[in-house]
Amino acid sequence: MSKNKGTDFEMIAKTSFGFEDILSAELEELGAKKIRKVTRAVIFEGDERMMYLANLWCRTALRILKPIGSFPCASEQELYDGIRTIEWNKYLEADETLAVDSVVTKSNLTHSLYVSQKAKDGIVDQFRNRAGQRPNVELSRPKLRIHIHLNQDVASVSLDSSGESLHKRGYRQQQGDAPLNEALAAGMILLSGWDKKSPFLDLMCGSGTIPIEAALMARNIAPGIFRREFGFERWNDFDQDLWDEIIAEAKSNQLPSLDFRISGVDRSFEVIDFAKENIRYAGLDKDIDLYSMAFEDYNPEIVPSMIVTNPPYGGRITDDDLFLLYKNLGDAFKKKYPGCTAWVLTANKRSIS
Ligand SMILES: C[S@@+](CC[C@H](N)C(=O)[O-])C[C@H]1O[C@@H](n2cnc3c(N)ncnc32)[C@H](O)[C@@H]1O
Numbered sequence: 161m162s163k164n165k166g167t168d169f170e171m172i173a174k175t176s177f178g179f180e181d182i183l184s185a186e187l188e189e190l191g192a193k194k195i196r197k198v199t200r201a202v203i204f205e206g207d208e209r210m211m212y213l214a215n216l217w218c219r220t221a222l223r224i225l226k227p228i229g230s231f232p233c234a235s236e237q238e239l240y241d242g243i244r245t246i247e248w249n250k251y252l253e254a255d256e257t258l259a260v261d262s263v264v265t266k267s268n269l270t271h272s273l274y275v276s277q278k279a280k281d282g283i284v285d286q287f288r289n290r291a292g293q294r295p296n297v298e299l300s301r302p303k304l305r306i307h308i309h310l311n312q313d314v315a316s317v318s319l320d321s322s323g324e325s326l327h328k329r330g331y332r333q334q335q336g337d338a339p340l341n342e343a344l345a346a347g348m349i350l351l352s353g354w355d356k357k358s359p360f361l362d363l364m365c366g367s368g369t370i371p372i373e374a375a376l377m378a379r380n381i382a383p384g385i386f387r388r389e390f391g392f393e394r395w396n397d398f399d400q401d402l403w404d405e406i407i408a409e410a411k412s413n414q415l416p417s418l419d420f421r422i423s424g425v426d427r428s429f430e431v432i433d434f435a436k437e438n439i440r441y442a443g444l445d446k447d448i449d450l451y452s453m454a455f456e457d458y459n460p461e462i463v464p465s466m467i468v469t470n471p472p473y474g475g476r477i478t479d480d481d482l483f484l485l486y487k488n489l490g491d492a493f494k495k496k497y498p499g500c501t502a503w504v505l506t507a508n509k510r511s512i513s
Contacts, residue, residue, distance in 0.1 A: 225318035243282035257298035323391030330386035334434035365424030368435030
């Protein structure tokens with residue numbers, strides 16, 4: 161992964177709160193330069209190759225943005241004028257499509273939807289005034305997705321190189337009632353410090369997100385390899401040869417198999433079927449064992465070195481049910497998993513205290 165492609169530019173990898181350190185480490189391993197952590201994002205530099213690699217490989221990133229301009233923006237007029245200082249025909253033709261997303265913090269303009277709408281007006285008016293024709297808005301699969309971050313009355317405008325959020329890996333064909341966000345599952349596993357080479361278990365695996373993310377890591381499979389498309393593939397300067405080379409390299413570096421087991425347990429037959437389907441889609445059938453039973457009844461053949469699990473929360477489950485579930489979980493940890501490290505993702509602080 162050393163071949164250089166063009167000049168370096170700044171990028172912003174967005175993530176969830178608490179994953180900034182892990183994402184920095186992921187980017188560093190990929191060869192990103194001048195890495196800087198901010199809240200819910202990591203700023204870094206690299207070339208086009210780096211942008212493709214970050215999209216394909218970062219397990220905890222949600223989007224990779226490429227900044228293209230910024231301007232003071234304390235009013236509707238400043239937004240409209242500022243957005244028109246960018247030469248949009250470098251990125252888009254008048255007969256193509258766009259979408260604008262905005263995040264607004266600590267600013268005079270407070271409504272993100274309104275900011276998106278006004279920015280879109282400025283962009284399409286630039287085309288209409290010059291060519292008489294204007295690009296149309298398409299929310300699901302635009303040619304160009306534009307991101308505006310308005311903070312303290314300064315608008316930063318970026319191109320969104322990811323398109324759909326990167327947590328949507330593409331392997332999830334089915335899901336239960338409360339599926340875990342794939343990037344969150346990956347972040348938990350990376351935070352756990354699991355060594356990726358010893359037995360791993362999820363005692364309430366639902367549709368299989370945690371075991372799947374663990375198996376992808378252990379087999380060095382890029383999390384983005386199943387996606388149909390990334391935003392940058394629709395850009396004018398998209399380099400198909402470079403992308404083909406990156407994909408081929410990623411596939412050739414996958415480990416063919418694992419010499420330890422990754423396991424998932426769930427008492428719902430229905431979600432275990434969903435998990436099976438997702439695991440099959442990801443090509444991980446040989447790496448993950450599924451057990452359709454309550455974790456209270458499950459007795460591991462080999463005690464895993466790491467458990468990561470995400471118990472039920474909210475919905476129809478009562479406090480009493482949860483109390484019993486956490487009590488049983490604690491008992492199981494003590495009796496059946498000596499020497500094992502367990503991480504539990506919970507919204508119920510009281511239950512585990
Ligand atoms: C929040 S969901 C897990 C979601 C999962 N991480 C995913 O991505 O799909 C909680 C799961 O715990 C399972 N569950 C609840 N009690 C259980 C028990 N005693 N033994 C095994 N599974 C249980 C439920 O069937 C449900 O699928």
